[in-house]
Amino acid sequence: MTRPRTAYTGRAITFATMHGKELLAHDAFQNALGATVTAATGLDTDQFGTFAGEIPRTLSPREAARTKAQLGMQLAGTALGLASEGTFTSEFGPLMKNIELLIFIDDTLGLEIVEGSITISPVPGGRHIASPHEALTFALAIGFPGQGVILQSTRNDRTTAHKNITQLEVLGDTAEALLRQRHSLVILPDYRAHKAPSRAAAIRSLCEKMAQRLATECPRCRAPGFGHTNVELGLPCSLCGTATRAIAADINGCGRCAHHTRTPRNHTHADPGGCDHCNP
Ligand SMILES: [Zn+2]
Ligand SMILES: [Zn+2]
Structure with missing residues (x-):
């Protein structure tokens, strides 16, 4: 085989x-x-x-x-x-x-x-709305109905999320009904992957x-999934040589054995602006 x-x-x-x-x-x-x-x-x-x-x-x-x-x-x-x-x-x-x-x-x-x-x-993130018109404006601006929205209504400390609204008309009607019942209303983008x-x-x-x-296999133990696991900080300052918090190298590693490789980044020195010694 x-x-x-x-x-x-x-x-x-x-x-x-x-x-x-x-x-x-x-x-x-x-x-x-x-x-x-x-x-x-x-x-x-x-x-x-x-x-x-x-x-x-x-x-x-x-x-x-x-x-x-x-x-x-x-x-x-x-x-x-x-x-x-x-x-x-x-x-x-x-x-x-x-x-x-x-x-x-x-x-x-x-x-x-x-x-x-x-x-x-x-x-963009959500916002408070005071009229159905604001709900529609927000929804259209973010690409509704391809991008979904959620109406979040709060009354007497109870918050309810109204999801899966797919039509502009339903969105306007729902917002209007909730506002009429004196709910405080927030419109949010629906960040679920399908929305x-x-x-x-x-x-x-x-x-x-x-x-x-x-x-990608680990070159040592052949386990799958060899790849980026970490970064190494401490790129030296170009002026004084002090280690900065800039990334010096990428570390690739194996999920099963301890094998790893170190690949230096293109820059050999960091901007003194990010150096604690030169720019405290
Ligand atoms: Zn420095
Ligand atoms: Zn390995």
């Missing part, structure tokens, strides 16, 4: 998702690995927290992704699992920062591999990165 093209050729991988993320992974995993990605059925990923905040997130993104992946594998009875976790923060003023984390688990080989990305989301094309694109490119990585 010939050796399979990769460790995952012909294997089934379960993506723990309720929001169609398996479709974002499918082609990359098929092309790079010959593996088939399907969604777990009967899975409730909302229990790990929601973007709209009805269910708070208590685990770190990595823990949440790991727990989801394991649950999906359990439900599907597979040894290979994928899960992703996204966070949106507004540290760039009106722009949102989207951190995405994709985890791959191989129970047979004992591997847990993580890929991550940081992108600036083109979709947020820009987030789906970020997850798709992470899936491509992950598939390529799983096609």
Whole structure:
């Protein structure tokens, strides 16, 4: 028998998702690995927290992704699992920062591999609205209905998220009804993957990165998934030579053995502006 093209050729991988993320992974995993990605059925990923905040997130993104992946594998009875976790923060003023984390688990080989990305989301965060017109303006500006929205209404300290509105007319009517009942109303982008094309694109490119990585073997033990694991800080200042917090090198490593490689970045010295000695 010939050796399979990769460790995952012909294997089934379960993506723990309720929001169609398996479709974002499918082609990359098929092309790079010959593996088939399907969604777990009967899975409730909302229990790990929601973007709209009805269910708070208590685990770190990595823990949440790991727990989801394991649950999906359990439900599907597979040894290979994928899960992703996204966070949106507004540290760039009106722009949102989207951190995405994709985890791959191989129970047979004992591997847990993580890929991550940081992108600036083109979709702004939510805002309070006082009229149905404001809801429609916000929705159209962010690309509704391709990009989904959520109406979050609060009355007497009780907050309810109104999701899955797909028509402008229904959005206006819902907003009007809630405002008439004296709810305080916030409109938010729906960041779930099937309702947020820009987030789906970020997850798709992470899936491509992950598939390529799983096609890469450790040069020492031949385990799949050799790739970027860390960065080394301490690029020396160009003026005084002090180690700065700038990245000096990338570290690639194996998920199973201790083998790693160090690749220096193109710059040999850091700008003195980032040096604690020259620019305290
Ligand atoms: Zn310096
Ligand atoms: Zn290795």
